[in-house]
Amino acid sequence: MNATPARKKSTPPKRLALLVATRKGAWIFHGDAKRKSWTADGPHFLGHTVSHLRLDPRDGRTLLAAARTGHLGPTIFRSTNLGRTWKEAAKPPAFANPAGGPPARSVDHSFWLTPGHASERGSWYAGTSPQGLFRSEDGGVSWTPLPAVNDDPQFREWMGTVQDGTPDGPKLHSIIVDPRDAAHLYFGMSGGGVHESLDAGRSWKPLVKGMEVVGGFDPTTITFHDPHCVRLAPSNPNRLYQQNHCGIYRLDRPGDTWQRIGRKMPKRVGDIGFPMVVHPHDADTAWVFPMDGTDVWPRTAPAGQPAAYVTRNGGRSWQRLADGLPEAQAWWTIKRQAMTADAEPTPALYLGTTSGELWIGRDEGARWANIARHLPEIYAVEAAELA
Numbered sequence: 001m002n003a004t005p006a007r008k009k010s011t012p013p014k015r016l017a018l019l020v021a022t023r024k025g026a027w028i029f030h031g032d033a034k035r036k037s038w039t040a041d042g043p044h045f046l047g048h049t050v051s052h053l054r055l056d057p058r059d060g061r062t063l064l065a066a067a068r069t070g071h072l073g074p075t076i077f078r079s080t081n082l083g084r085t086w087k088e089a090a091k092p093p094a095f096a097n098p099a100g101g102p103p104a105r106s107v108d109h110s111f112w113l114t115p116g117h118a119s120e121r122g123s124w125y126a127g128t129s130p131q132g133l134f135r136s137e138d139g140g141v142s143w144t145p146l147p148a149v150n151d152d153p154q155f156r157e158w159m160g161t162v163q164d165g166t167p168d169g170p171k172l173h174s175i176i177v178d179p180r181d182a183a184h185l186y187f188g189m190s191g192g193g194v195h196e197s198l199d200a201g202r203s204w205k206p207l208v209k210g211m212e213v214v215g216g217f218d219p220t221t222i223t224f225h226d227p228h229c230v231r232l233a234p235s236n237p238n239r240l241y242q243q244n245h246c247g248i249y250r251l252d253r254p255g256d257t258w259q260r261i262g263r264k265m266p267k268r269v270g271d272i273g274f275p276m277v278v279h280p281h282d283a284d285t286a287w288v289f290p291m292d293g294t295d296v297w298p299r300t301a302p303a304g305q306p307a308a309y310v311t312r313n314g315g316r317s318w319q320r321l322a323d324g325l326p327e328a329q330a331w332w333t334i335k336r337q338a339m340t341a342d343a344e345p346t347p348a349l350y351l352g353t354t355s356g357e358l359w360i361g362r363d364e365g366a367r368w369a370n371i372a373r374h375l376p377e378i379y380a381v382e383a384a385e386l387a
Contacts, residue, residue, distance in 0.1 A: 015386040016342060018350055019063070020358060021050040024376035026065055028053075028083055035348055035360065038371050044083055045069070052337060052380045054113040056139070058121055060387025064140045066110035066126065074109045076126065078140045082386060091142035093126050093134040095150055102156040105130050112337070114175040117182035127172035131159045131189050133201070146201045155204075158192040158222040173336065174230035178237055186240070188227035194242070210258035212246040229276040229336040234343075236283035243276035243288055243336070250315050261315025265290065269302050269309075275339035279364075280347055284314045287321075287341075287349060287365060291333040299354075300331040308339075308349065308365050321361065324368030332357070337380035352378030 018029040018038070027042030044050075049068040056062035063079040065086070076089040095105045107128045116123025116135075124136040126143060133149040136142060149155050149172075159170060171190045178184035183200040186207070193208040206222050213224040226245035233239040242249040248262030248271045262271025272293030279285035287310045292298045301307070307322035332355040339351040341364075349361035356375035361368050 014344075017055070017384050017386050018358070018371070019053040019055060019380075019382040019384055020352055020375065020378060021053045021065070021337075021380040022352075022356070022376040022378050023049055026050040026053045026067075027372075027375065029358065029371060035342075035344075035362070040372065041083060044086070045077070049109065050379065051109055051111045052113045052382075054115065054382055055384035055386070056115050056124075057384070058115065058118060060385065062139060064113050064124065066113050068109040074107045074128075076110055076113075076140055076143070089136075089141055089143065093128055093132065093143040093145070095132060096145050096147065098151065101151065102153060105132070107132065108169055110134075111171045112173045112175055114177060117177050118179070120182050123182075125175045125177070125185075127175050127187060129169040129171050131170050131172040131192060133172055133175070133187060135201070148197075148202055148204060149195075155192075158206075159189060160191050160223050174227065176230065176232050176240075178232070179234075180237055186230060186232070188230045188242075190228070191223060191226055193222045193225035194227050194230055207251075207256060208258075209256050210251075210260070211242075211244060211249060212260065214246065228274045231276045231278045231286075233278045233283035233286075234280045239278075239283045241276050241278055241286050243273050245272070245293075247271045248273075248276075248288055248315065259315070261311070262288075264316065265309060265318050266320075269307075270294075273334070274336035275334050275351070277339050277341050277349065280341060280343040281345070282312075285310065285312045285364075286315075287339070289334040289339055289351065299333050301333055304329050304331050306330050306332065306353075308351070308361060310365060321365040322368070323366060325359070335379055337382075338378050340381050340383050342383040343385070350381050350383055352381040354378065 016031040020027040025043035025046040029038045052066040065077040075092040077086045079086045112127035114125045122139045126134045133146045134143045174188040176186040185197040188194045195204045196207045197204045208225045213219045217224040229243045231241045238253040240251040247260045249258040250261045251258045265271040273290045277287045292302045309318045332353040341347040349365040358372040
């Protein structure tokens with residue numbers, strides 16, 4: 001009697017979601033397997049400012065939302081069922097009461113959320129405004145300040161005052177955990193440079209060599225360095241990219257000197273912007289979305305003609321990607337957290353605009369299409385694979 005061949009187990013299709021944080025709430029857009037159609041889930045926290053919405057990749061179900069509410073103030077919400085229900089953190093990020101030294105500060109809002117290392121389940125990092133760094137070890141239920149940053153007199157000097165930095169307050173952002181080493185961390189400050197720790201945040205050193213500052217200021221003064229967004233290449237953790245107030249940069253470790261790679265951008269466009277995205281499988285490929293950084297810094301698409309730009313050779317050359325985007329009179333731009341890519345073999349790009357539009361750039365940004373319109377101003381977009 002012939003044996004019946006064993007059936008191969010079918011791999012369930014990936015469930016892709018876009019996590020969209022806005023000035024007036026948050027949305028989750030669920031995509032089909034081909035990324036052709038999207039279903040909106042939301043709004044969550046309608047009317048509240050949501051700076052960042054992140055999925056825990058270690059379980060594919062836990063969501064954290066960094067929110068500033070009218071009655072609770074700055075806080076973090078947590079969901080363990082993909083947003084069906086939410087619970088506020090029992091102990092949100094808050095600065096410790098100082099025992100002498102620099103004056104006390106209050107968290108205005110949590111700005112950046114980063115899941116911890118894969119080996120440290122339940123660990124998260126949060127960056128705030130004013131600039132502070134916090135850690136949770138219980139999945140976001142309670143948060144502890146990191147005194148080596150928050151209470152260090154040298155760091156406080158580099159941070160400047162609450163009037164320094166971006167128009168809506170200085171930010172600690174771009175918190176990066178080296179996937180090879182849970183103790184190896186990076187972060188950036190909007191006024192205060194890029195910093196690195198090799199001991200899980202107990203000590204830090206600046207990483208600003210090679211970075212330029214606004215003309216007339218001293219580049220040896222860390223305060224004047226303004227990184228907008230720092231990204232680590234997933235396929236090569238020794239490579240970092242940076243979109244900066246003064247250009248686009250790349251750093252290859254163990255080197256410590258940033259190279260300005262944005263000089264090959266078209267002169268009429270320049271290399272100033274906020275978001276930076278690195279290809280999930282190719283460390284030589286990265287995307288930016290330039291803005292008008294001239295004169296009074298309009299923070300709009302140059303000439304009202306928005307476009308992404310891609311390098312496929314580590315910054316030696318750049319190509320404009322605008323097929324499907326508005327050709328004229330589009331005076332929006334993209335915030336530092338509002339552009340991302342999924343991890344598919346041929347990834348798509350996603351971006352959210354200050355005018356409340358959500359876009360997909362198919363085939364690595366070659367063809368753009370609109371997913372949603374008329375949302376509130378978009379602060380952050382993350383692509384996530386759900387469990």
